[in-house]
Amino acid sequence: MITLSENLLYIAFVLYLLSIPFFGGAIKQKKNLDHQQNSSKWATIGIVISSLGFASQLGFFFTRWSIAGHAPVSNLFEFTTFFGMCLVGAFIIIYFIYKTPLLGLFTMPIALLVIAFASMFPTDISPLIPALQSDWLHIHVTTVALGEAILAVSFGAALIYLVKVIDQTKNSKSTTWLEVVMYGLIATLGFVIVVSAFSFADYKAEFNWVDKNENEAKVEYHLPALVGPNQGELLTEGKMEPLVSVPGIINAKKLNTVIWSFGAGILLYGLLRLVLRKRIGAALKPFTKNINLDLVDEISYRSVLIGFPVFTLGGLVFAMIWAQIAWTRFWGWDPKEVWALITWLFYAAFLHLRLSKGWHGEKSAWLAVIGFIIIMFNLVAVNLVIAGLHSYAGS
Amino acid sequence: MNQVKCDCGHVNPHGTILCEACGKIIEDGTQITAEPVIDMRYEGSARRSQTYNKSIIDKVWNFFSSVKVGVWLIIVTLIASSLGTILPQEMYIPTIMPVAEYYEDQYGWFGRLYYDLGFHNLYSSWWYLLLIAAIGVSLVICSLDRVVPLYRALKKQRVIRHESFLQRQRIYGSTNDPVNDQSFELVKEQLKKKRYNIREDNGNILAEKGRFSRWGPYVNHVGLIIFLIGSMLRFVPGMYIDEILWVREGETKVIPETDGQYYLRNVDFKLEVYDKETDNEAFGDALDSAGMVAKNYQSDVILYKTKGNTVAGEEPELEEVDSTSIRVNEPLKFEKFALYQVNYKLDELSKMSFLLTNKSTGKTFGDITVNLNDPEKLYELDNGYSVQLMSYFPDFEFGEDGNPTTKSRVPNNPAFVFKMFSPEKPEGEVSFVAIQQTIEPLGNNEYKMAFNGIETKDVTGLTVRKDLTLWIIGLGGLIFMIGVVQGAYWNHRRIWIQRKGDEVWVAAHTNKNWFGLKKEIQLVLEGTEIKEPLDQLKENQVDEGEKD
Numbered sequence A: 001m002i003t004l005s006e007n008l009l010y011i012a013f014v015l016y017l018l019s020i021p022f023f024g025g026a027i028k029q030k031k032n033l034d035h036q037q038n039s040s041k042w043a044t045i046g047i048v049i050s051s052l053g054f055a056s057q058l059g060f061f062f063t064r065w066s067i068a069g070h071a072p073v074s075n076l077f078e079f080t081t082f083f084g085m086c087l088v089g090a091f092i093i094i095y096f097i098y099k100t101p102l103l104g105l106f107t108m109p110i111a112l113l114v115i116a117f118a119s120m121f122p123t124d125i126s127p128l129i130p131a132l133q134s135d136w137l138h139i140h141v142t143t144v145a146l147g148e149a150i151l152a153v154s155f156g157a158a159l160i161y162l163v164k165v166i167d168q169t170k171n172s173k174s175t176t177w178l179e180v181v182m183y184g185l186i187a188t189l190g191f192v193i194v195v196s197a198f199s200f201a202d203y204k205a206e207f208n209w210v211d212k213n214e215n216e217a218k219v220e221y222h223l224p225a226l227v228g229p230n231q232g233e234l235l236t237e238g239k240m241e242p243l244v245s246v247p248g249i250i251n252a253k254k255l256n257t258v259i260w261s262f263g264a265g266i267l268l269y270g271l272l273r274l275v276l277r278k279r280i281g282a283a284l285k286p287f288t289k290n291i292n293l294d295l296v297d298e299i300s301y302r303s304v305l306i307g308f309p310v311f312t313l314g315g316l317v318f319a320m321i322w323a324q325i326a327w328t329r330f331w332g333w334d335p336k337e338v339w340a341l342i343t344w345l346f347y348a349a350f351l352h353l354r355l356s357k358g359w360h361g362e363k364s365a366w367l368a369v370i371g372f373i374i375i376m377f378n379l380v381a382v383n384l385v386i387a388g389l390h391s392y393a394g395s
Numbered sequence B: 001m002n003q004v005k006c007d008c009g010h011v012n013p014h015g016t017i018l019c020e021a022c023g024k025i026i027e028d029g030t031q032i033t034a035e036p037v038i039d040m041r042y043e044g045s046a047r048r049s050q051t052y053n054k055s056i057i058d059k060v061w062n063f064f065s066s067v068k069v070g071v072w073l074i075i076v077t078l079i080a081s082s083l084g085t086i087l088p089q090e091m092y093i094p095t096i097m098p099v100a101e102y103y104e105d106q107y108g109w110f111g112r113l114y115y116d117l118g119f120h121n122l123y124s125s126w127w128y129l130l131l132i133a134a135i136g137v138s139l140v141i142c143s144l145d146r147v148v149p150l151y152r153a154l155k156k157q158r159v160i161r162h163e164s165f166l167q168r169q170r171i172y173g174s175t176n177d178p179v180n181d182q183s184f185e186l187v188k189e190q191l192k193k194k195r196y197n198i199r200e201d202n203g204n205i206l207a208e209k210g211r212f213s214r215w216g217p218y219v220n221h222v223g224l225i226i227f228l229i230g231s232m233l234r235f236v237p238g239m240y241i242d243e244i245l246w247v248r249e250g251e252t253k254v255i256p257e258t259d260g261q262y263y264l265r266n267v268d269f270k271l272e273v274y275d276k277e278t279d280n281e282a283f284g285d286a287l288d289s290a291g292m293v294a295k296n297y298q299s300d301v302i303l304y305k306t307k308g309n310t311v312a313g314e315e316p317e318l319e320e321v322d323s324t325s326i327r328v329n330e331p332l333k334f335e336k337f338a339l340y341q342v343n344y345k346l347d348e349l350s351k352m353s354f355l356l357t358n359k360s361t362g363k364t365f366g367d368i369t370v371n372l373n374d375p376e377k378l379y380e381l382d383n384g385y386s387v388q389l390m391s392y393f394p395d396f397e398f399g400e401d402g403n404p405t406t407k408s409r410v411p412n413n414p415a416f417v418f419k420m421f422s423p424e425k426p427e428g429e430v431s432f433v434a435i436q437q438t439i440e441p442l443g444n445n446e447y448k449m450a451f452n453g454i455e456t457k458d459v460t461g462l463t464v465r466k467d468l469t470l471w472i473i474g475l476g477g478l479i480f481m482i483g484v485v486q487g488a489y490w491n492h493r494r495i496w497i498q499r500k501g502d503e504v505w506v507a508a509h510t511n512k513n514w515f516g517l518k519k520e521i522q523l524v525l526e527g528t529e530i531k532e533p534l535d536q537l538k539e540n541q542v543d544e545g546e547k548d
């Protein structure tokens, strides 16, 4: 049963991957992308494949639910894969409203990255600690993920907008920042590749070290240690000695992973630039030739409009109800809560700027990008770096 | 206040930019824009903030009603909030040492700085609360500034609009060819199918839908204000209670803040952990890597209410109200109170027993059991033996003066001064007994108190909560949600189809989602001679920001 469940996730992943070239093909073929009459065969195949993938991931979700006895949204792996699934679901719905295969070309890779990223965390089915034993777990977490996924679609659309609108013939702040965003996506890929490769090679290096309270402890690295722990002493023979070591208050293992990811990101990015001989943004630009800017702007804005109330409901209202029941108070300034508040405030500012200050088009697209960065920060950094009540045990 | 009469006969309040009735630009010299499209925000109605700027009140009003200021307040609050997550807040750090020391000890100079700046308690700092208050004030003022004029303008609007109004809508077009009446009928039908409300005047059409969505922002702002008021009410005495209640197994304690009305008995406290053998086998791997994982914290309790009036000092008569279990996520509720499972202590010492023993013969003369939470003064034994408890230190340590004292009333480390009476020693012998040590202060004794076992009990830690602000906060949240959904999932669209001389003019406006509106007009005009109007702002490159 567990194997079945996991295979369904693999199948979903492969199908998502397969759908991308079809969305790409659809764009090459079609002239008028905003007229739904001539929705091409390629796009239809693409959306069918991604829907099948979505169905398969739903299968993964529900089989895992029945095995565990609780909705599989209780650790970082489960929540993040669910977030990826919601992203695909939100894309499929928007596809049927606006018939834009190009959106698939941009959102499916993001969803794939999210799911691949999720798989780097322990995938064990974990039992629920008492605080999590509540129906509000399912209600709260699924609504948050859905809201965030809809907001992420706005990021996808915004990216299309920026790729199309930014003038790539000269160097500017816009071209640079767009490359930074692209690099961020590539570094995530770098993380996935590095971690998978060393885990495939079964790399393990154990260290003795001294923590910030002067206690001796052991830590196991799964990547070669560029950065070693405080007063670290390599125990496993034949593994790499750290180049530098850091003081005890810094989590050396996580820092090491971050450095590896950014390094792999730089390498990949550099390779891509060498092959393409232009900026990534410039390389993607031809794909956006036929898209109507007004349309992507509206998709991006509508996703925020639809996603904001869903996020508010899940991330604040349901969260507060549950916190009142589980922790005796509806609000406790826990980092995760604060970052949900920050996300909410940010999108509120976005809506005001758009409605009352007329921030349309490019400005609005940049805001959608920043919003997505905040969401990812809350998902990744707050869980792994800033520990709090909410932090799921990560690696 | 001088009012302005438009050519169409409608009398507008001072400060109006577009006539409320016909939409003609009111030329009082201040607000004529040269742009091809007029600013439709708030229908060009007379807003206080755009009209007066003389007194201090005007200036304050104008400051807080500006969206620019509002957005800045939100952004500053957002950045301030993030600062509080860099290091843990004071309430989340362990209480092992003074707060200032803890931050420096754990995080070095940065921790020190963080503490000195007051960031360890950021969310209750005066400046953070001031920011929230400013947002609240801004919400009230900006809403009042807009909602009334907007309401007036939408209510007073006429079907027939002034030419300048129609021509300078973002979506506008005219048809020169003759349009027959059937086309008008068809358009009306198609508009109805799209759920437009249609008003007609002399063959001209105003089709409108979703006007209620314009109130969404104001509804949601009202919700937010109610929420903020609710959060402030917490500081009114009696509205909010937050107490901790520790109850040992077998103990009955008065519940604080209930005026002695309610008592709670802890029958049993349970801590369960997941077990690989008996629980879901799918958890096996996770349990292997995590070790012990808690499954349940539970206090089985009985809730009592006092019967009748009790005189102070007298034991109250108790009546059972409820017998139940309190778990995490399952608080016990009664009246306006809720009791939550938040803490516990396993195996606290509860009783200690000793054997009165003759040191040389080893013969024993009966045992005594001291209830560590409620010891007796004298323990009578058979055959003329007895033991007096002269002093008791539940949490013993040597004080600064070298004399024994107690750190707390919790029996963490009990110590006793016993006086042992026997037929041989009728005056008694004094012995100081603590865990692992015995001191005989008045010389060598014949008898000793030999340790004979302990009993332990679990203690449960409950939070006693009363929060009378919850319903207000809930109401605020509900109204907020209704407001956002109202404003976000609907939009306000208007289409004017009017005969001007021989021509038919079509103009349209929406507060958001122009693309959708254009699609809709396309469908509505299908099959008629009326030409599709154009978007006068192609590829939304234009900033149509509010000027304030």
Ligand code: HEM
Residues within 6 Å of the ligand: A345, A348, A351, A352, A355, A356, B064, B065, B066, B067, B068, B069, B070, B071, B073, B074, B135, B136, B138, B139, B142, B143, B146, B214, B216, B217, B218, B220, B221, B224, B484, B487, B488
């Ligand atoms: C955390 C605080 C706030 C939240 C969550 C909030 C929420 C909202 C939302 C969701 C909308 C509707 C936007 C849309 O439909 O696109 C809105 C509109 C608006 N808000 Fe706020 N708001 C907040 C604070 C403020 C403040 C401080 C001001 C004062 C300047 C303000 C002024 C406005 C205005 C003028 C509108 C547009 C109304 C209209 O065009 O009819 N808001 N607000």
